[in-house]
Amino acid sequence: MLLLLEDIKVKRKPIYHIRIKATILTENMTRIVIAIGGNAILNPVKGNPEEAKQKIDETCREIAGIIDKGYDVVLTHGNGPQIGNILAMQEECGLVHPQPLDVCGAQTQGMLGYSLQQSLDNRLKRRRMDRKVITVLTQVVVDDSGSSFENPTKPIGLYYQEYRAQEMIALGTRMVKDKNGYRRVVPSPEPVQIVEDEAIKKLVSEGFTVIAAGGGGIPVIRKNGLLTGVEAVIDKDLTGSLLAASVGAELFLILTDVDKVSLNYGEDNQLELDEMTVLEAGRYIKEGHFGKGSMEPKVRSGINFVNSGGRYAIISSLEKALPALEGTAGTRIIR
Amino acid sequence: MLLLLEDIKVKRKPIYHIRIKATILTENMTRIVIAIGGNAILNPVKGNPEEAKQKIDETCREIAGIIDKGYDVVLTHGNGPQIGNILAMQEECGLVHPQPLDVCGAQTQGMLGYSLQQSLDNRLKRRRMDRKVITVLTQVVVDDSGSSFENPTKPIGLYYQEYRAQEMIALGTRMVKDKNGYRRVVPSPEPVQIVEDEAIKKLVSEGFTVIAAGGGGIPVIRKNGLLTGVEAVIDKDLTGSLLAASVGAELFLILTDVDKVSLNYGEDNQLELDEMTVLEAGRYIKEGHFGKGSMEPKVRSGINFVNSGGRYAIISSLEKALPALEGTAGTRIIR
Numbered sequence: 001m002l003l004l005l006e007d008i009k010v011k012r013k014p015i016y017h018i019r020i021k022a023t024i025l026t027e028n029m030t031r032i033v034i035a036i037g038g039n040a041i042l043n044p045v046k047g048n049p050e051e052a053k054q055k056i057d058e059t060c061r062e063i064a065g066i067i068d069k070g071y072d073v074v075l076t077h078g079n080g081p082q083i084g085n086i087l088a089m090q091e092e093c094g095l096v097h098p099q100p101l102d103v104c105g106a107q108t109q110g111m112l113g114y115s116l117q118q119s120l121d122n123r124l125k126r127r128r129m130d131r132k133v134i135t136v137l138t139q140v141v142v143d144d145s146g147s148s149f150e151n152p153t154k155p156i157g158l159y160y161q162e163y164r165a166q167e168m169i170a171l172g173t174r175m176v177k178d179k180n181g182y183r184r185v186v187p188s189p190e191p192v193q194i195v196e197d198e199a200i201k202k203l204v205s206e207g208f209t210v211i212a213a214g215g216g217g218i219p220v221i222r223k224n225g226l227l228t229g230v231e232a233v234i235d236k237d238l239t240g241s242l243l244a245a246s247v248g249a250e251l252f253l254i255l256t257d258v259d260k261v262s263l264n265y266g267e268d269n270q271l272e273l274d275e276m277t278v279l280e281a282g283r284y285i286k287e288g289h290f291g292k293g294s295m296e297p298k299v300r301s302g303i304n305f306v307n308s309g310g311r312y313a314i315i316s317s318l319e320k321a322l323p324a325l326e327g328t329a330g331t332r333i334i335r
Numbered sequence: 336m337l338l339l340l341e342d343i344k345v346k347r348k349p350i351y352h353i354r355i356k357a358t359i360l361t362e363n364m365t366r367i368v369i370a371i372g373g374n375a376i377l378n379p380v381k382g383n384p385e386e387a388k389q390k391i392d393e394t395c396r397e398i399a400g401i402i403d404k405g406y407d408v409v410l411t412h413g414n415g416p417q418i419g420n421i422l423a424m425q426e427e428c429g430l431v432h433p434q435p436l437d438v439c440g441a442q443t444q445g446m447l448g449y450s451l452q453q454s455l456d457n458r459l460k461r462r463r464m465d466r467k468v469i470t471v472l473t474q475v476v477v478d479d480s481g482s483s484f485e486n487p488t489k490p491i492g493l494y495y496q497e498y499r500a501q502e503m504i505a506l507g508t509r510m511v512k513d514k515n516g517y518r519r520v521v522p523s524p525e526p527v528q529i530v531e532d533e534a535i536k537k538l539v540s541e542g543f544t545v546i547a548a549g550g551g552g553i554p555v556i557r558k559n560g561l562l563t564g565v566e567a568v569i570d571k572d573l574t575g576s577l578l579a580a581s582v583g584a585e586l587f588l589i590l591t592d593v594d595k596v597s598l599n600y601g602e603d604n605q606l607e608l609d610e611m612t613v614l615e616a617g618r619y620i621k622e623g624h625f626g627k628g629s630m631e632p633k634v635r636s637g638i639n640f641v642n643s644g645g646r647y648a649i650i651s652s653l654e655k656a657l658p659a660l661e662g663t664a665g666t667r668i669i670r
Contacts, residue, residue: 096423099446110441
């Protein structure tokens with residue numbers, strides 16, 4: 001970090017002095033995994049690519065600010081709208097053979113990893129920080145022992161009208177109906193292992209800012225030691241907590257579209273929380289305070305991270321990310 | 336490498352002995368960059384995904400054999416058919432906003448990197464080799480000073496009929512006509528720098544097998560130190576030679592669909608070459624012996640690698656890859 005230059009009285013061998021100082025500082029940096037959602041990326045397929053680029057740049061400006069405060073960041077991100085659009089093109093276009101979900105997920109890791117990496121790299125350069133950003137393609141081993149594969153619950157891709165949905169169901173596609181129509185549902189199994197964890201850890205230790213496990217990771221299972229992709233999607237926050245534990249992060253920061261976690265959300269007696277213990281958080285989940293596909297997995301990810309040895313997890317918004325790290329915003333999940 | 340077990344008399348501290356031996360061996364391993372083309376991957380979008388998976392597995396079986404012989408491999412690959420299909424879906428489907436070429440390239444790095452990485456990893460495991468395969472998303476800075484951006488020459492994507500092509504040309508798309516119809520042409524500038532070279536080198540030094548710079552890399556330019564993607568594609572073999580030089584590889588192996596480079600290719604006096612010096616190779620290019628978009632850039636990539644300090648480059652087929660490394664097949668380009 002070039003800021004160091006100001007702090008050091010450079011005499012005869014400036015490069016030597018700076019290197020030593022930089023090394024010591026890197027070791028003292030707080031390692032943190034940050035998970036950002038679709039709101040922080042916008043929809044770079046459906047939206048105007050220029051608008052998407054600008055939104056990504058705003059996100060990366062905040063992330064660069066966090067890195068500049070001395071945090072060693074591993075960044076992970078969602079891919080909902082992007083994988084949805086790839087599926088829509090495959091299903092509706094009929095021009096090419098549809099790819100399975102694991103391959104589509106890998107495509108979004110490439111697309112979003114690149115966009116985030118380039119933008120973050122540029123934001124760091126503007127701050128005169130000599131940090132390189134690297135995207136590591138990440139497979140995540142999922143648990144295929146439970147019921148998630150028998151009873152898929154995660155809706156993805158386009159909405160279909162009744163007649164079309166019935167055709168797809170007849171061909172074996174699992175679908176669910178909500179107020180907007182029918183959607184395909186796929187398994188959303190629990191993540192159990194980050195396949196590339198060693199490489200990610202190595203790169204972080206060497207001072208790289210790493211983007212990993214995008215879209216919750218590419219879902220794979222391991223049989224007789226060999227990996228195979230599966231038709232599933234993984235919750236990005238659950239994978240984020242596993243990633244945070246795997247790379248030995250002290251903190252896990254989940255950025256979403258609200259500043260704090262609330263009890264009785266949207267009701268008259270809504271209560272914003274500054275802090276909750278893992279026990280309290282578990283009780284709130286049981287009491288049904290959090291949306292199933294939205295806040296609940298975030299709180300559960302925070303609990304998982306703390307239970308696996310992490311210091312604490314924070315849930316907040318992109319805008320409040322820095323104050324949340326400083327303890328003046330967001331909701332902390334503690335032991 | 337577990338093969339070592341047979342060579343070592345294990346007594347009281349077997350793990351200690353093996354570790355030392357393995358470390359020494361790793362340092363003595365020959366670092367090599369291997370470039371594989373579309374034929375080694377098949378078309379995983381248009382083709383049946385199962386067939387594509389099998390073809391990729393056959394390729395990775397050979398690559399694993401090379402690693403098992405003691406080579407430290409960095410693998411790079413083409414993406415012609417895959418990026419073509421993404422463009423076709425975007426152009427013909429009309430469902431989503433078309434992405435620029437750099438983002439499409441990033442998508443193919445994700446898709447193909449994942450497929451190759453998983454398959455290679457499994458092939459190494461079957462050989463009981465404890466080597467991890469990592470895909471690093473790779474941007475490549477291109478030369479935007481020359482004429483490549485003013486006079487784009489590289490045809491990509493779908494063929495269009497005359498009436499449609501005329502509409503596209505009227506909207507500003509550059510197109511060329513060949514015997515199959517009209518195709519879009521884009522710039523194919525020279526690669527000048529691998530943005531992620533440090534991370535790739537670090538991972539290779541740590542014993543990872545790295546997949547990098549897929550599809551010739553994501554094309555970017557650097558202005559005032561900041562990176563921006565550009566609408567271009569980069570020749571994967573030219574990028575391969577730059578990658579090989581950047582990671583300090585001793586050898587650069589280009590795998591294609593012929594076993595050797597030939598003079599007077601396809602004619603009565605066709606002459607297969609075992610070896611050529613960079614001077615001879617340069618002369619053959621001038622004499623027009625090699626196809627412009629096919630063998631010529633491969634020979635030129637070999638020359639570039641040797642001229643930038645590499646020991647030698649080899650051009651051969653996947654089937655002859657190992658004999659080519661042992662000096663009994665393929666065409667060598669030497670100093």
